[in-house]
Amino acid sequence: MNSSDAWGLRSDEPSYAPKPPTRDITVPLLDLRALHRAIREEIDRAIARVVEAQAFVLGEEVRLFEEAIAARLGAAHAIGVASGSDALLLSLVASGVGPGDEVVTTPFTFFATAGAIARLGARPVFVDIEPDSWNLDPARVLAALGPRTRAIVPVHLYGRVARMEAWLDEARARGIAIVEDAAQAIDARRGGRAAGTIGTLGCLSFFPSKNLGAFGDGGLVLTNDPEKALRVRRLRTHGGEKMYRHDEVGMNSRLDAIQAAVLRAKLPYLDGWTEARRAIADRYRALFAEAGLSAFVRSAEDDPEGRHVYHQFTIRAVRRDELRVFLESAGIGTAVYYPVPLHLQPCFAHLGHHTGDFPEAERACREVLSLPISPTLTPEQQQFVVDRIRTFYF
Numbered sequence: 001m002n003s004s005d006a007w008g009l010r011s012d013e014p015s016y017a018p019k020p021p022t023r024d025i026t027v028p029l030l031d032l033r034a035l036h037r038a039i040r041e042e043i044d045r046a047i048a049r050v051v052e053a054q055a056f057v058l059g060e061e062v063r064l065f066e067e068a069i070a071a072r073l074g075a076a077h078a079i080g081v082a083s084g085s086d087a088l089l090l091s092l093v094a095s096g097v098g099p100g101d102e103v104v105t106t107p108f109t110f111f112a113t114a115g116a117i118a119r120l121g122a123r124p125v126f127v128d129i130e131p132d133s134w135n136l137d138p139a140r141v142l143a144a145l146g147p148r149t150r151a152i153v154p155v156h157l158y159g160r161v162a163r164m165e166a167w168l169d170e171a172r173a174r175g176i177a178i179v180e181d182a183a184q185a186i187d188a189r190r191g192g193r194a195a196g197t198i199g200t201l202g203c204l205s206f207f208p209s210k211n212l213g214a215f216g217d218g219g220l221v222l223t224n225d226p227e228k229a230l231r232v233r234r235l236r237t238h239g240g241e242k243m244y245r246h247d248e249v250g251m252n253s254r255l256d257a258i259q260a261a262v263l264r265a266k267l268p269y270l271d272g273w274t275e276a277r278r279a280i281a282d283r284y285r286a287l288f289a290e291a292g293l294s295a296f297v298r299s300a301e302d303d304p305e306g307r308h309v310y311h312q313f314t315i316r317a318v319r320r321d322e323l324r325v326f327l328e329s330a331g332i333g334t335a336v337y338y339p340v341p342l343h344l345q346p347c348f349a350h351l352g353h354h355t356g357d358f359p360e361a362e363r364a365c366r367e368v369l370s371l372p373i374s375p376t377l378t379p380e381q382q383q384f385v386v387d388r389i390r391t392f393y394f
Contacts, residue, residue: 027372027381029333030209034376039269046261056257065260066220068267073187073194075202075222077229080255081236084183084205087219088116090253091201092151094231095177097122101150105181106136107341108361109155113181114342122150124351126343128358132301134158134314134368137360138166145170151177156185156195158300158337158370159211159277159309164198165191179203182222186212187274190306196222201232206263211277211311212270214259276375277310278302280382284313284371287386296393312337313373318393320369326392332385335370 036043050061062080070078081087097103099121105113107126114124127140134157141152145167152171154162164178171178178199182188185195186204196202206218221232234241239250285299298316302308314337317323324334341361343353355362371385 025381025384026331027333027377027385028374029335029370029372031374031376032208032213034374035273038376039265042265043262046265047258050257050261053257058254059257061257061264062255062260065255065264065267068264069204069220070222072267072270073197073222075194075197076224077222077226079221079223079229079232079236080260081219081221081232082253082255083217084203084207084219085112085116086236086251086253087183087203087205087221088112088153088179088181089119090232090235090251091179091203091221091223092116092120092122092153093235094228095151095179095200097150097177100148102146102148103151103153104141104144104149105153106155106157106361107343107358108134108338108364109157109181109342110183110338111342111345112183113153113155114348117153118348123148124342124348125149126351126353126358126361128360129364130163131360131363133160133163133303134364135160135162138163141167142170145174145176149174149176151179152199153179153181154199155181155183156188158314159185159188159311160303161185161188161190161195161198161306163190168198177201183207183219184210184311185309186210187270188307188309190303197224200225201228206259211273211309212263212266215262216256216259218255218259218263220255273375274309276377277313277373278308280373280375280377281308281310281313283379283382284373284386287383288389291386291390293386293390293393297389310373312370314368314370316364316367317369318367320367323389323392324369327385327388330388332388333372336365336368337370338368339365341365 066078101122102125103117103122104125108129117124127144130137136154180196180199180202182196182202183205188195202222204220206214223229235250236253239248240246296318300314
């Protein structure tokens with residue numbers, strides 16, 4: 001084997017013997033069925049309660065869930081909405097973002113982040129990312145602030161809170177709203193505070209694959225500002241607090257009662273699921289080190305100043321696309337989040353960006369690969385994943 005390290009280092013070939021599996025193994029990226037089986041009876045009771053009440057939109061179930069999640073995360077207000085995408089849109093509207101404004105955000109994230117900005121006629125101002133956290137580079141955020149900046153949207157990617165403390169005070173001094181995209185980071189922490197409660201408003205997603213997932217779409221806005229909370233509540237019901245009276249043009253974005261009931265039943269399990277994810281992440285790092293894969297794989301790093309919740313366990317991989325095909329052929333689920341940076345998406349061509357404008361984001365798109373990290377992942381499955389990766393490279 002050529003021992004040259006693809007990352008600019010060197011390593012000797014390790015003495016490592018892959019451990020043969022005791023049976024045929026498949027490893028899904030996320031095993032939602034296994035998670036559901038463990039709490040099926042509680043979920044069934046929650047859904048039956050809503051069906052019996054025949055109250056399916058907003059109402060008591062939503063109110064109770066909003067109160068529970070606000071208390072859990074330390075927010076004064078929690079407003080359930082129809083999706084994480086709507087949470088972003090409504091938060092930006094409540095922050096006064098409109099045509100001609102600029103909103104600073106990352107090019108390395110799911111489309112909804114920049115899509116919400118563009119839908120309001122504002123301009124996404126992209127800022128490159130840090131190579132290790134994959135979150136916004138704080139120094140570049142400060143450099144991007146200008147007279148037309150109305151908001152900053154940091155994304156807590158993969159479950160790690162962005163280093164917002166580096167620019168938080170400056171943004172507030174300038175009257176710039178901070179809308180946290182915490183869709184992947186429920187109960188992630190930094191400086192003792194939960195993701196989504198550090199800025200002006202925070203946005204959660206309850207898409208089924210999230211760490212706390214509904215049985216369909218669902219989202220939530222967090223804030224400590226009573227006026228913004230009131231406005232988001234108004235905006236989610238066509239801009240009116242009373243029936244048939246509309247103070248502004250809003251939209252229909254209400255959290256369904258069944259989704260709220262399901263989420264409320266799942267919420268007590270979130271801590272256990274999160275700690276399982278964190279343990280799996282630690283085990284991956286140990287297994288990669290044991291397998292001598294540092295020349296080919298860089299593991300996701302933990303946050304030394306916070307709590308990473310590992311919505312994804314993402315690596316940087318040499319020959320990423322070939323590795324992914326190899327793992328899929330072995331029955332191992334993987335995903336690339338995300339293959340194309342937002343500044344190179346066709347719909348944003350009018351912004352005038354080109355390849356090379358945000359090199360760290362572009363490099364991440366070429367190298368990242370997310371591995372299975374379901375809370376139900378077994379050590380045997382995890383060992384199989386690492387053994388297959390080693391077989392590919394050696």
